[in-house]
Amino acid sequence: MLGRIAPNSTPIQAEMIAYSGMVPKVGDYVVIDSDESQLLGMISGVVRGALELERGDLLQANYYDTILKVVGSPSDWLKATIRMVGVLSNGELVGLPRAPPPTGALVRRAPADLLRGIFAPPHGREGIRLGRLLTRDDVVVHLDPDELISRHLAVLAVTGGGKSNSVAVILEEIARMGGVAILFDVHSEYTGMSLDCPHCQVETVDPVLDPNTLTLEELGNLLRVSYDNAPKQFIYLKAAYRSARELLIRERLSEYLDRADIDAERDDMLAGMQAVIQLSLSRDREEDRYLLNFPSNDRGSIESLLAKIDFVRSKYGRVLKPAAGELVDHLNYGKLVIVDLGQLDSDLTDVVVGKTLYTILMRAKLRRIGRGYDDFPVPVLAVLEEAHALIPSTERTYTSSAAASIAKEGRKFGVGLCLVSQRPKRLNSDVLSQMVNKIILRVVEPDDQAYVRRATEFLSEEMTSYLPSLNVGEAVVVGPMVRIPALVKVRLFAGKRGGESLRAYDMWREGLRRRLSASPDEYYDSIGG
Amino acid sequence: MKVESGLPFETIEEALVGARERITSLIFPRGGMEGEALLSVIRREWRSGIEDGGLERIGAIDGSSNSDYLTLGQVIFVTSASLFMRDSEPVVARKYQIGVMDDFHYRDRVASCRETMEVKMALRSLDLRPEIVLMDGSFLAMASRGLWATPYGWKVPHHMRRILMAVESSLGVGLTGGLISITHQIDTARRLEELVRSLLEEEKGTPPDKDEIRRAVAFVERYESLLSLNRLLSQGERVLIAIAKRSGSRSYFNHRLPDMELVRRYTGQEPGYLAPKVLELRFPDYSGIGRGYRITLTYARLERGTNPLRIEIVGEVSDQRLEEILGSLAGFSVKGYPYHLRRVHELTKVGRDLMMHLAKNLMMPEISGRERLGE
Structure with missing residues (x-):
């Protein structure tokens, strides 16, 4: 038992007063005994205090020392905010609550079995195994691939927050299921990537355009x-x-x-x-x-x-090659195509990405209406790294038009879009708002946080305030691809991925070791005499 | 100012113009022989600095009360008394008393009930063998408050003394026992009223009127408080300490300004205390308590830049004991006030929210007429 519901609850949110000694954690799930059913909630904020130390005028720690000397350990209290995520019936989620939980209702930690059921792959099939709940490492979180493709995805975080690892995990799982994906790799981060699955295939292609x-x-x-x-x-x-x-x-x-x-x-x-x-x-x-x-x-x-x-x-002579074919010709089932855009400037990148996205959508459409491209592999997920540069909020690029078309129509034709960015505020808001699924890792910039919050229905102000304190790989996951919002520790990508963080110290030491071990003649030769 | 009818119609500014100088001279007296002489007296008596004391087993007692006037002409009241003591582990105790009384001088009577509980809790605390016990307020004030708290004032009818003795023997319990006020306890109060009625009738030969019965009952309630205080003081010499944050007493300097204000104004910012002065505590004549007590009085600033406190210690204490006490209080003080008292105050507080909670639980949503005004 964690605590009991305090007055003034609503069907959306409630406050819980914790039992002495219980410390609820942000992101954990709770079950609330409501009138005739049980409610499932997620702890979105926790406030802790000590009765003896709650005075605004105690502005020196010496006062705390004195008080603690007198009272021993202070009288702790904890108040948690609970965000309602659904009504439970026989261990199944059956919609959202319509009435607030009664004041004084008992709040318990949600059983692991219940959560395992909720985060299990849908319909008994395979799912995208993303990681484990941050507060319950015995609960694996799976994403629903149908919902991921049809409702699109945004992966948002600061540099080094774990975006690329999250994307790699998702792509690996898609390929493992026999899915199709194309990744536009703006910084050549994924060059040399391999997947840890026997039938999975990764092909890195240079961008070519048939004029x-x-x-x-x-x-x-x-x-x-x-x-x-x-x-x-x-x-x-x-x-x-x-x-x-x-x-x-x-x-x-x-x-x-x-x-x-x-x-x-x-x-x-x-x-x-x-x-x-x-x-x-x-x-x-x-x-x-x-x-x-x-x-x-x-x-x-x-x-x-x-x-x-x-x-x-x-x-652009290197890229413009007549009869070179289309990048989408490389797509196939169980395969990830990485388009290495690292050496292109932004203009050409825009045209390459925009054109490829349009081509994917067009072929998927024609296949669907039975006018050719019968062997075009769908559903397909197109992943755009550095999406804020390709789909900026300040100007309309060719890629942003193409992405907007996929965001609107892709669902019907089996084309999903995944935008990856470290500056959500600079992303075109129309397009971002249609990425209904979101994986939000560490976000520090206040403007970005506010923007993410506006674009994400579930994310409360309090939860947004936790975004800067997430560790690498810890993410808020929301959208229909998970049945309920979750705080997830994204698992480490099992395969090999290029572009891991720079290890400057190791590289310098290795370089120095080689220089010192070389004979003076070799050294002088190497620097030209 | 227009004076057409011959009667004034003043503005507040007009009134202030005439009185400003006299008022400011009273509030902020400037120089003069009186000021300088006073200053030298204060400086002579003031002892700068407080060394650390070594007392650890410090208990603190406080009480609180609140009441609501019912539309029925009755008053519901809650009083509480609490104990906090720092031993190897903190020891806490709290007792509530909830009752209903008629509205006859109810504020004084509720205060009397609270005081009785505080005194009884302090008596019990002595069983825990504390090195010192702190109480909020003043023993001198508690003993002398009878002038206002009993509707007889100083003039107590002769027959009341006999009534008091009869009451004590017929209730069958000592008035100074337990933790609550016996005379305010609901069943005892009913018996007490009957008893007083019959004793008064027997005394006068005619049935007493309602007000006379009420006056006599209020007197007995007050008597319980004083009797308990007497017992406490008799057992608490050199252990019991009363500490007041505010006081209008002038018994130290005998000046037109209260002692506390003089200390606050003229002793600077540093910790220190006034040389102790021994006063005599005497119970009011009507109480029949002939015994008096010596009380050591000082004013002390326990922490730099804080307001002074009035400190009374039961009995006559040596300078060494006083320094030990003050040093210990200073060591445990937060913002110049001993934290034990602060803590026990928080434990015992009977606030509006508690009264509302009580009203809801007693199904009395309209506890007073004020709710109708939206207050």
């Missing part, structure tokens, strides 16, 4: 040309895009590339657009329906457009 598959909007994003910021250039871009596409279809693109003397793959549409524009600007141009017609005062705009295409081709 021939880019839409006009995607090209515009890459070139930073849109109808809003450069209407003239956008109009000529559109014309050049049409010409190049038609030339590609009619297999005449190489002819124009030769005429413009551009060294490129024969079917490179972006190079073809460059050729079309270059030939259009030529002083001795011939009449040609594929070339651009323009008044002389637009010449400057077209020359700028040409310069941009030339710049993008030379800068």
